[in-house]
Amino acid sequence: MRLTFRQQALRPLVPIFPPWIDLSRQIPHNGRTVAGCVLWMRVLRAALSGRIGLTVRFGVRRYTDGFETQPTNGRYTMKVHEYQARTLLSEVGVPVPQSSVVDTVAQATDAYAAIGGKVVVKAQVFAGGRGKAGFVKLCDNADEVREAAEFMLSNRMVSVQTGAEGIAVKKLLIAAAVDIESEYYVAVVMDRTKRTPVVMVSREGGVEIEVVAKENPDAIVKRWLHPHMGLLGFQCAQLVAALNFTDKAQARAAGKVIRGLVDVFLKYDCALAEINPLVRTTDGEILAIDAKMTFDDNAVFRHKTLQDMFDPAEENALELRAKDHNLSYIPLDGNIGCLVNGAGLAMATMDLIKLHGGDPANFLDVGGSVTKEGAIEAFRIILSDKKVKGILVNIFGGIAKCDTIAEALIAAAQDLGFTVPVVVRLEGTNVDRARKLLAEAAIEQLIPADDLTDAAKKVCAKVA
Ligand code: GDP
Numbered sequence: 001m002r003l004t005f006r007q008q009a010l011r012p013l014v015p016i017f018p019p020w021i022d023l024s025r026q027i028p029h030n031g032r033t034v035a036g037c038v039l040w041m042r043v044l045r046a047a048l049s050g051r052i053g054l055t056v057r058f059g060v061r062r063y064t065d066g067f068e069t070q071p072t073n074g075r076y077t078m079k080v081h082e083y084q085a086r087t088l089l090s091e092v093g094v095p096v097p098q099s100s101v102v103d104t105v106a107q108a109t110d111a112y113a114a115i116g117g118k119v120v121v122k123a124q125v126f127a128g129g130r131g132k133a134g135f136v137k138l139c140d141n142a143d144e145v146r147e148a149a150e151f152m153l154s155n156r157m158v159s160v161q162t163g164a165e166g167i168a169v170k171k172l173l174i175a176a177a178v179d180i181e182s183e184y185y186v187a188v189v190m191d192r193t194k195r196t197p198v199v200m201v202s203r204e205g206g207v208e209i210e211v212v213a214k215e216n217p218d219a220i221v222k223r224w225l226h227p228h229m230g231l232l233g234f235q236c237a238q239l240v241a242a243l244n245f246t247d248k249a250q251a252r253a254a255g256k257v258i259r260g261l262v263d264v265f266l267k268y269d270c271a272l273a274e275i276n277p278l279v280r281t282t283d284g285e286i287l288a289i290d291a292k293m294t295f296d297d298n299a300v301f302r303h304k305t306l307q308d309m310f311d312p313a314e315e316n317a318l319e320l321r322a323k324d325h326n327l328s329y330i331p332l333d334g335n336i337g338c339l340v341n342g343a344g345l346a347m348a349t350m351d352l353i354k355l356h357g358g359d360p361a362n363f364l365d366v367g368g369s370v371t372k373e374g375a376i377e378a379f380r381i382i383l384s385d386k387k388v389k390g391i392l393v394n395i396f397g398g399i400a401k402c403d404t405i406a407e408a409l410i411a412a413a414q415d416l417g418f419t420v421p422v423v424v425r426l427e428g429t430n431v432d433r434a435r436k437l438l439a440e441a442a443i444e445q446l447i448p449a450d451d452l453t454d455a456a457k458k459v460c461a462k463v464a
């Protein structure tokens with residue numbers, strides 16, 4: 001089909017319709033939207049007929065349809081510590097109090113000597129809720145700093161976000177303390193439903209923001225970013241207005257913080273960028289005193305800054321081991337370990353497990369071109385997960401060969417010993433040889449299955 005010149009000219013213009021014209025949602029109760037739409041049509045028509053000049057901004061969408069960048073239980077995202085997030089914020093001109101990061105008690109008191117006055121000692125861990133857990137402490141002198149540092153470095157932090165076992169604290173931030181008059185909340189997060197980032201602000205920032213979100217959602221004001229024009233001036237003004245500053249200089253400062261946070265979010269492919277709280281001090285200064293950022297794993301390769309910030313000591317050890325062997329390991333909450341090749345097959349496998357009443361503990365995708373060593377490592381990783389009460393091996397041999405997996409199974413059984421039942425469903429390339437090898441090896445815990453449904457039923461029965 002050939003498009004007329006006018007149709008062709010219109011095509012690149014379509015994306016400039018601003019996102020706040022969301023007809024499906026707004027027409028019934030918002031007459032202005034319709035008026036806005038009509039106005040846009042007129043402007044476009046006038047521009048096309050040459051009556052007025054119109055500058056069109058072209059851009060590339062930053063994401064592909066269906067690609068999910070939302071943090072799901074904190075997975076698929078890279079985290080950084082508060083002190084690192086503070087560095088990224090200061091880079092874009094968001095004011096943060098002076099601070100230094102330390103990992104011993106002696107360094108903590110040295111840092112205090114350099115900063116002086118009142119400081120706040122803060123545990124640097126990948127979990128929030130530190131304030132309530134006693135891992136954010138205001139200190140007036142060197143002795144208090146020493147005491148707080150000793151406590152934090154020798155106790156595991158247990159907060160609402162960590163689970164009962166808590167996490168060890170390896171680093172502390174010693175930051176100049178401020179006198180807070182009010183606490184605000186500012187965040188940018190990927191909105192999967194709208195497929196564009198959303199900026200959220202609230203006058204009720206601080207440690208209770210989760211409660212606010214649940215009980216008083218109207219206290220959180222949201223504006224969605226245009227996919228390639230970013231935060232528009234009037235949206236920023238609306239967000240600042242929602243924070244209700246009476247002082248013009250403070251309002252301007254808050255606007256700068258919001259724009260800065262959006263800049264960081266877009267520049268580093270964040271999944272989340274959050275300042276909580278952003279504070280107004282008794283002197284009328286606007287400062288970010290806590291920051292949290294997570295990044296889309298799939299984009300980290302293009303940010304040297306983030307690669308340098310990566311802290312393997314804080315990551316899930318099993319996930320890292322899997323990564324080292326080119327395997328993708330996704331921990332879940334159930335008790336059936338899944339060893340599969342290919343993400344699609346993993347989904348189908350987990351669906352069938354669920355259908356037959358089971359619950360996956362993880363899935364380990366060995367990929368298309370797995371070697372025997374890689375597959376053995378895969379078993380080692382799955383078997384070291386204490387939640388696992390049964391394993392379902394589901395391999396469709398294409399490039400990966402069934403006999404390679406069978407050999408790995410046999411080697412893993414000999415090396416590691418299967419402590420839980422392992423149900424095996426193999427299909428595809430070299431499957432006959434694989435079945436023969438497995439039959440000859442006669443591994444005690446190994447249960448062959450005819451097809452996927454049979455396999456799912458068997459493994460669910462074993463763990464029930
Ligand atoms: P979180 O609990 O992990 O989110 O840690 P935050 O860094 O947000 O600190 C928790 C709370 O401690 C904040 O909401 C503040 O109320 C308080 N706080 C943190 N830093 C300071 C400070 O410099 N001065 C004062 N007065 N309070 C602070």
Ligand code: MN
Nearest residue numbers: 206276277290
């Ligand atoms: Mn906080």
